[in-house]
Amino acid sequence: MTAHALNQSSPLAPDWLAVPADLNALHPPMWAAGVERNDDGELALDGIPVSALKEQFGTPLFVMSESDFRARARSFKDAFDEAFADICGGVDVYYAGKSFLCTAVATWVAEEGLRLDTCSGGELAVAARAGIDGANLGLHGNNKSDAEISRALDMRLGRIVVDSLDELERVAKIASGRGETAKVMLRLTPGVHAHTHEFIATAHEDQKFGLSMAEDSTEQSGLSAAEEAVAAATSYPGIELLGLHCHIGSQIFEPDGFALAAEKLLGFLAEMQVKYSIQLPELDLGGGYGIAYTPVDTPRPAAEIAQAMAAVVRSKCAELGISAPRISIEPGRAIVGTSTFTLYEVGTLKTVRVDAPANGDAESAGENVTHPRRYVSVDGGMSDNARPVLYDADYSAILASRTSAAAPQLSRVVGKHCESGDIVVRDVYLPEDVAAGDLLAVPGTGAYCWALSSNYNYLARPGVVAVRDGSVRLIVRGETEEDLLNRDMGV
Numbered sequence: 001m002t003a004h005a006l007n008q009s010s011p012l013a014p015d016w017l018a019v020p021a022d023l024n025a026l027h028p029p030m031w032a033a034g035v036e037r038n039d040d041g042e043l044a045l046d047g048i049p050v051s052a053l054k055e056q057f058g059t060p061l062f063v064m065s066e067s068d069f070r071a072r073a074r075s076f077k078d079a080f081d082e083a084f085a086d087i088c089g090g091v092d093v094y095y096a097g098k099s100f101l102c103t104a105v106a107t108w109v110a111e112e113g114l115r116l117d118t119c120s121g122g123e124l125a126v127a128a129r130a131g132i133d134g135a136n137l138g139l140h141g142n143n144k145s146d147a148e149i150s151r152a153l154d155m156r157l158g159r160i161v162v163d164s165l166d167e168l169e170r171v172a173k174i175a176s177g178r179g180e181t182a183k184v185m186l187r188l189t190p191g192v193h194a195h196t197h198e199f200i201a202t203a204h205e206d207q208k209f210g211l212s213m214a215e216d217s218t219e220q221s222g223l224s225a226a227e228e229a230v231a232a233a234t235s236y237p238g239i240e241l242l243g244l245h246c247h248i249g250s251q252i253f254e255p256d257g258f259a260l261a262a263e264k265l266l267g268f269l270a271e272m273q274v275k276y277s278i279q280l281p282e283l284d285l286g287g288g289y290g291i292a293y294t295p296v297d298t299p300r301p302a303a304e305i306a307q308a309m310a311a312v313v314r315s316k317c318a319e320l321g322i323s324a325p326r327i328s329i330e331p332g333r334a335i336v337g338t339s340t341f342t343l344y345e346v347g348t349l350k351t352v353r354v355d356a357p358a359n360g361d362a363e364s365a366g367e368n369v370t371h372p373r374r375y376v377s378v379d380g381g382m383s384d385n386a387r388p389v390l391y392d393a394d395y396s397a398i399l400a401s402r403t404s405a406a407a408p409q410l411s412r413v414v415g416k417h418c419e420s421g422d423i424v425v426r427d428v429y430l431p432e433d434v435a436a437g438d439l440l441a442v443p444g445t446g447a448y449c450w451a452l453s454s455n456y457n458y459l460a461r462p463g464v465v466a467v468r469d470g471s472v473r474l475i476v477r478g479e480t481e482e483d484l485l486n487r488d489m490g491v
């Protein structure tokens, strides 16, 4: 089986995937601080080996480093506070709760000096249970119900981020009907879309979120939808217009897109302040900071992004002759994503042989060469990580319960669902002696994995454990079969 050179890559592998020099080594940017191999070769977090976690909590399991989460939360807050100190006295950092939220996490967020973004009544309920002060909460969403708007007012939310003209009118009506004033930000679409490695700018927005800044985006007035909203917000009773908001995308590495969006929003803010004789004291530049899911992802340190954004805000405000608004940001993934890995147990294995891609030399030479791809089935799948199915997202995986000296083999980690697209890691080199009963760890699963989890095929959703200073506790218990049957009303 080792006729091939040890580090020869498979023609079936994507170009970006290199054969690791050492299959047992961890690539640090992908892992939480405190994850390492112990003396027995087992993956451990803060000294707690994965076998002990499996023993106590079972698999699949989300394993989270509380210390890592707190450190990343703090580093965003500190880096942005420092970069913007002379511009607007610091930055309000709202953790995007939709990436992963439970009462423990909401509490850590508050303890580290961050605020919390929510986007539903359910997320507000978690914040309320955690005892988060309403003044430190924001509410997003393109279709907030009247009940959610009322709940936000009951909780005296620091900000409701209004997404449309329609909703602005609804918030105004509900708030003024209660004899209250809602604190409102307007979510604008600046026409800047950041993709992973580049950004594109478009004049017109064809998406459900936000108020368009394009001049002719409303038919009747000839004003942009954004300007119409500013005008309406300043005239409606029940609305206190705090400022403007944008969110240009997710998993972004380069600061250019954020900078361009900031320039556009500041220009618009300055124009509105003059035209409507108002002050807009706040500007939110959203989230979307990228993390490392695979070795080719190269996230920038928070300080570098903060400084790049601060430089743009500083010079643009000087150019416009305005005093800078208070800046806020909304990172989710960049705080929680890397804090967590998913622990799975390996079950069924099979190897298929696949033709080399058509452009390979083999075919032109008339040879019929096939290459092996190994399918490694784990005890979870698309119900605990929907991102590969939803977004074609790439992940990585490592043999966690032991080291191996076996040769690398191109592998595909798949789940146990009745769906051929049920892929957890599309392409990864794993040791060829991976066997049933081994434990695999998939890093970078803190954001949008548990949050997007489902009960597809009546699988119980996994629990989440948090490790801090060498001790582990369950922060969300895994579901049981009883949970699965609970809502079934019977015959």
Ligand SMILES: *Cc1c(COP(=O)(O)O)cnc(C)c1O
Residues within 6 Å of the ligand: 096, 098, 099, 140, 247, 249, 250, 251, 286, 287, 288, 289, 330, 331, 332, 333, 334, 447
């Ligand atoms: C999803 C979202 C975020 C967080 O995005 P990340 O990629 O997790 O940083 C922030 N703001 C808004 C409005 C969002 O929809």
